[in-house]
Amino acid sequence: MTRLTAFLVAAAATASSAFAPALYKNTLSTAATPNVFGVTPKVQTSTSLFEKGKKILDQTELPEKLYFEKAKEAPKVLGGIKIGTRKIVVVTGASSGLGKKCAAVLAKTGRYFVVMAVRDVEKAKKVAKEEGMPENSYVAMKLELGNLQSVRDFVQNLKAFKSARPLNHLICNAAVYRPTDPEPAWTDDGFEMSMVRIA
Ligand SMILES: NC(=O)c1ccc[n+]([C@@H]2O[C@H](COP(=O)([O-])OP(=O)(O)OC[C@H]3O[C@@H](n4cnc5c(N)ncnc54)[C@H](OP(=O)(O)O)[C@@H]3O)[C@@H](O)[C@H]2O)c1
Numbered sequence: 001m002t003r004l005t006a007f008l009v010a011a012a013a014t015a016s017s018a019f020a021p022a023l024y025k026n027t028l029s030t031a032a033t034p035n036v037f038g039v040t041p042k043v044q045t046s047t048s049l050f051e052k053g054k055k056i057l058d059q060t061e062l063p064e065k066l067y068f069e070k071a072k073e074a075p076k077v078l079g080g081i082k083i084g085t086r087k088i089v090v091v092t093g094a095s096s097g098l099g100k101k102c103a104a105v106l107a108k109t110g111r112y113f114v115v116m117a118v119r120d121v122e123k124a125k126k127v128a129k130e131e132g133m134p135e136n137s138y139v140a141m142k143l144e145l146g147n148l149q150s151v152r153d154f155v156q157n158l159k160a161f162k163s164a165r166p167l168n169h170l171i172c173n174a175a176v177y178r179p180t181d182p183e184p185a186w187t188d189d190g191f192e193m194s195m196v197r198i199a
Pocket of ligand 1: 092096146176
């Protein structure tokens, strides 16, 4: 535990990534706090180390946010669209690649109403037209998975749209795969974009 905390302090002091400021603050506030056993962890708390780290972090340029609350989408409602006996399916990342094809195939069966959950609504609408998706077979809704507020907003919009109807299927297709990126990328909430699960 002690070694881990010390590692985090050192990492925060030297890292230059966008996530580092949050890590730095958390580490500062918990470093001298007694743990569950009532023992205060011994942490390498050299003032110069903190000062050095703080200076680096203060100079770190934060990346642009992926999602702006100001650009929030107005909740969509079912106005004019008859879903009838069709099932409602949400496809994330429906604006390109496999998600796009999946959305188009489902919409064209006539058995599904597709909610295209996408980060670029205009792009999705264009793609839907290009793929020949029937007018009343889909709706494009804003979803930026790199921001938890956007996820909450999407859920709110989806509920407003489908009203009391159930959501029948959720296809979690959207993802990024950047194994060769030299630097890690971070979400607006400070999570690393790529995660590896080692079993
Ligand atoms: N293709 C393969 O060989 C392969 C192999 C194994 C697994 N997979 C998995 O299959 C899925 C689809 O692959 P693909 O090749 O079709 O990928 P793709 O063409 O890159 O499409 C990924 C989709 O995810 C969306 N997306 C990315 N980041 C997002 C974010 N932060 N918020 C919301 N949407 C986001 C993209 O939106 P934009 O349209 O705005 O870019 C795009 O529509 C992925 O989960 C991928 O990991 C693919």
